[in-house]
Amino acid sequence: MIISIVGIGLLGGSFALSLREKYPNIKFVGVDTSVVNQKIALAKGIVDEIVSLDEALQISELNVLATPVDAINKLLPYMLDRIPDDRTIMDLGSTKELICRLADLHPKRSQFVAVHPMAGTENSGPGAAFKELLPNKNVIICDKEKSSPDSLVLVETFLRDAGMKIHYMTPVEHDLHLAYVSHLSHISSFALGLTVLDKEQDEKAIFDMASTGFSSTVRLAKSSPQMWAPIFDQNKINVSKALGDYIELLKKFKDAIDNKDLETSLNFMNRANDIGRILAGIEKK
Amino acid sequence: MIISIVGIGLLGGSFALSLREKYPNIKFVGVDTSVVNQKIALAKGIVDEIVSLDEALQISELNVLATPVDAINKLLPYMLDRIPDDRTIMDLGSTKELICRLADLHPKRSQFVAVHPMAGTENSGPGAAFKELLPNKNVIICDKEKSSPDSLVLVETFLRDAGMKIHYMTPVEHDLHLAYVSHLSHISSFALGLTVLDKEQDEKAIFDMASTGFSSTVRLAKSSPQMWAPIFDQNKINVSKALGDYIELLKKFKDAIDNKDLETSLNFMNRANDIGRILAGIEKK
Structure with a gap:
């Protein structure tokens, strides 16, 4: 064969x-x-x-x-x-x-x-x-x-x-779920890498101060643009919705920080912590 | 002693x-x-x-x-x-x-x-x-x-x-850099975890479809809220600025996707790829 x-x-x-x-x-x-x-x-x-x-x-x-x-x-x-x-x-x-x-x-x-x-x-x-x-x-x-x-x-x-x-x-279910559990995390990582690069013109500061937490969060920013641009384009509606949801949450988080609203910050993070239970399942696989 | x-x-x-x-x-x-x-x-x-x-x-x-x-x-x-x-x-x-x-x-x-x-x-x-x-x-x-x-x-x-x-x-330099290379990546990860949890009421979808890329990007969302809320609060001005920069970039990325502007998408990702060179340095340390 x-x-x-x-x-x-x-x-x-x-x-x-x-x-x-x-x-x-x-x-x-x-x-x-x-x-x-x-x-x-x-x-x-x-x-x-x-x-x-x-x-x-x-x-x-x-x-x-x-x-x-x-x-x-x-x-x-x-x-x-x-x-x-x-x-x-x-x-x-x-x-x-x-x-x-x-x-x-x-x-x-x-x-x-x-x-x-x-x-x-x-x-x-x-x-x-x-x-x-x-x-x-x-x-x-x-x-x-x-x-x-x-x-x-x-x-x-x-x-x-x-x-x-x-x-x-x-295929409809697939593309909807993938927008959230894969495509969005690539965009968040690309944008994080770029935000840091734009700010930290002095690379030494990144070298000296970034910890392994930063490395793991920004790892996907190394992914191939030629591969990902067409994915985001083909799954445009779902990706745009997921990205919109993400931006809204970030704005609420920013408002909570700006207003010293520690209760809302804590509530956000406590709810997000629940992802740990799910990651434990993924990593066991 | x-x-x-x-x-x-x-x-x-x-x-x-x-x-x-x-x-x-x-x-x-x-x-x-x-x-x-x-x-x-x-x-x-x-x-x-x-x-x-x-x-x-x-x-x-x-x-x-x-x-x-x-x-x-x-x-x-x-x-x-x-x-x-x-x-x-x-x-x-x-x-x-x-x-x-x-x-x-x-x-x-x-x-x-x-x-x-x-x-x-x-x-x-x-x-x-x-x-x-x-x-x-x-x-x-x-x-x-x-x-x-x-x-x-x-x-x-x-x-x-x-x-x-x-x-x-x-201390001023420290807090400014940290907002970008550490505090921001924690917020991006908390928000990513929460966006996915809010959407994916059906946990099985996350289990079945999340890959190791998702796990690494969202890992920091397991961090302690009691530890991080006061950090974001104490570094409020820098964190708010970093988060604002990040949200702006995400919005531009979203616009590029919505408008099928592949050139801008590609340009974003190609620039973000440069983080790979810096990560290589961090991981070698």
Whole structure:
């Protein structure tokens, strides 16, 4: 069997790496517009060969579409147009509504499985891929009833063998929740990094005074703009709402501080503390 | 020699633990209003004995004032009033301007050293203390010229032997920088946790969809409200300004998303990426 990774970055690369030991007889081929990424992916043993997209479509049982979401929107119709019968495409995009809506318009919709692994780091590219990224993480499949039973079995088998726990939901639910539990935290982190950089022209002050708390809060600000700009755009309505909610809360917090209203400050923080109970669950996973 | 820890929590407890091996002949005594904290501190070997504050002042060469900052403001004048000559008080508070201003009013100012270690976790209390917290971290001493040479030598010796790197600045500089590189990231994290909790009444969605990126960004939301409310209050003007800057940036980001202005979004994120270079420096420390 051949699996193609289209866009050999953190997620696509880690997916291949997490399957290679369990599936010694699968050949992984890679498609990437970046020559340096091709070289890194070969050198790291993520894929055995680099091929063209058209060739990948002809030879692969499963095509893993792991590019940024704007490229997924362009590539998915192109790939569905050309894919032979009984073969499968899965994507790994962070937004699902627009992608699924595009897929729904296509006569070969049933050969597509919409997937999003709840895993990532602030790093990107095949050099950032590692086989421990996906195991023990959750993965969402959207609109599973629109995929053919065979395509679904193939994808679910590989996701489970990559060590992931599968959940199902609609693309609308997915994008709404993701705006709050993922997209918003990236924006808060980008903005925090930028606020500090704008203020602290003297980098030494940041070096000397930032603690590990700052590092962990601002870590996501290192994430790839090219990957995230299209995600925020495709999930614009939900992200804008989440960001609006966040700004409102921050304003209330600021008012409480300005007015020396310690009771409201304490109440805010006490309620926020409850996230600890939930984090304990996430970290145990 | 006897050292007293007044307020045996994460910082005070970790300070004692980081010195005990190197100073086998120092007796550590603890002062704490919480009986359970007294018991935990004794059981963990942070202190050898619990004493009253007045007793601590009579017997200790160095008194480490490690309570929340509102309590520091009340205790510092009381302690300076009663401290014998040639003995020393150091505080470990996260704000310095108000505390130093109070100290400046006191005739025994020179027996006080204003200290702030750039270290912490989201956990609090003596149970959270650990001897690896302070080594290799930075520590700030404010207004060192106002402390007597002997008090300064005593404090610097222990800070260095706890493995810390000492920096010097004025209380005004300290509080301004801290608003950006520490206090703001706590507020952004508290507000993020609360925004998600307010929206996601269904906790399962958070469990299933949050990734490690969310956990790290929201980790500080577990921090102690009783500790942080007085910090934000004491550093009100700087924190309010930092929070205002942050809200402005978030609004611009939201406008860019609403207007599908990808160029501005990309520009924001590319600039924020520069924090990566600085984080690399912090994590290497």
